[in-house]
Amino acid sequence: MPLPKAELHLHIEGTLEPELAFALAARNGVPLPYAHTDELRKAYQFDDLQSFLNLYYELMAVLRTEQDFEDLANAYLPRAAAQGVRHAEIFFDPQAHIARGVAMGTVVEGLWRALGRSTENHGVSTQLIMCFLRDESAESALETLEAAKPYLDRIIGIGLDSAEVGHPPAKFREVYEAAAALGLRRVAHAGEEGPPEYITEALDVLGVERIDHGLRCMEDDALVERLVRERVPLTLCPLSNVRLRAVDVLAEHPLPAMLDAGLLCTVNSDDPAYFGGYVADNFHAVRDALGLDQERMRELARNSFVASFLEHDEERRARYLAEVEAYDFPGRP
Numbered sequence: 001m002p003l004p005k006a007e008l009h010l011h012i013e014g015t016l017e018p019e020l021a022f023a024l025a026a027r028n029g030v031p032l033p034y035a036h037t038d039e040l041r042k043a044y045q046f047d048d049l050q051s052f053l054n055l056y057y058e059l060m061a062v063l064r065t066e067q068d069f070e071d072l073a074n075a076y077l078p079r080a081a082a083q084g085v086r087h088a089e090i091f092f093d094p095q096a097h098i099a100r101g102v103a104m105g106t107v108v109e110g111l112w113r114a115l116g117r118s119t120e121n122h123g124v125s126t127q128l129i130m131c132f133l134r135d136e137s138a139e140s141a142l143e144t145l146e147a148a149k150p151y152l153d154r155i156i157g158i159g160l161d162s163a164e165v166g167h168p169p170a171k172f173r174e175v176y177e178a179a180a181a182l183g184l185r186r187v188a189h190a191g192e193e194g195p196p197e198y199i200t201e202a203l204d205v206l207g208v209e210r211i212d213h214g215l216r217c218m219e220d221d222a223l224v225e226r227l228v229r230e231r232v233p234l235t236l237c238p239l240s241n242v243r244l245r246a247v248d249v250l251a252e253h254p255l256p257a258m259l260d261a262g263l264l265c266t267v268n269s270d271d272p273a274y275f276g277g278y279v280a281d282n283f284h285a286v287r288d289a290l291g292l293d294q295e296r297m298r299e300l301a302r303n304s305f306v307a308s309f310l311e312h313d314e315e316r317r318a319r320y321l322a323e324v325e326a327y328d329f330p331g332r333p
């Protein structure tokens with residue numbers, strides 16, 4: 001039985017495995033510039049975030065109907081359950097779909113057909129976080145929030161993703177203020193490729209409660225002290241960092257130094273279909289490459305529930321946390 005955990009940094013479009021991409025392409029008559037799944041997999045060599053995003057947006061062309069989004073989520077959920085995920089806060093990128101003529105309602109209703117039954121069907125509770133693409137305009141983000149208004153009972157919060165450098169958080173001040181007024185929770189990708197100043201700006205200007213990635217905080221001691229003092233969770237994605245070359249090799253990932261500094265770190269999968277592993281695979285990879293002991297692994301699992309947006313169901317959070325504390329690692333005498 002895997003260690004129980006919450007997954008807090010997972011782009012649902014990043015769970016699109018080559019086999020499902022080809023099946024949906026055939027179903028929808030969408031041509032793909034790859035002959036078969038192996039050829040597509042060979043394209044999964046990235047130099048940086050942008051080179052990944054190019055493929056990520058290209059493959060989304062196969063997602064067209066409610067059924068496609070339901071199938072996408074229904075492929076992820078049993079995999080997540082098998083990896084010990086009890087609770088998942090799932091990102092989606094509506095602008096990438098709306099730009100292709102796929103309506104907000106198609107995306108949210110389709111995902112919800114799977115997510116709404118996930119606790120019963122898979123033992124995984126879920127929340128949806130709608131991300132704005134930071135390389136699109138602030139006006140487009142505001143229009144997207146407007147388009148989401150009929151679906152806000154299904155969306156717990158907003159996030160900010162896509163190409164980071166050159167698109168500082170402050171560009172999105174207005175839409176974050178509007179989202180806060182609607183009672184939405186706020187997170188943002190910051191400090192993945194962008195500088196530590198983007199992390200500070202996400203906190204001060206956007207009022208975010210968690211930082212997605214946040215890796216580059218380690219370049220600024222005062223920022224680290226602040227993140228520790230304010231207990232700001234970071235949703236790290238170690239295999240993603242290696243694949244997108246934010247770190248050279250996993251053995252050099254700053255996670256142990258971040259934990260030693262007292263940062264509230266969590267480990268997540270980001271876009272598991274592209275980066276070679278789901279969330280437990282990320283846990284095992286950091287354990288093996290960085291020599292994390294069982295108490296560090298337990299700390300990461302505990303942090304994931306502490307950092308989750310489960311305030312509306314503290315009883316559930318307490319149950320998950322108790323499971324973490326009671327967990328017996330395999331192979332213990």
Ligand SMILES: Nc1ncnc2[nH]cnc12
Nearest residue numbers: 011161162163189270271
């Ligand atoms: N790691 C990542 N960073 C920014 N935007 C993303 N969209 C999907 N994955 C992303």
Ligand SMILES: [Zn+2]
Nearest residue numbers: 009161189270
């Ligand atoms: Zn991400």
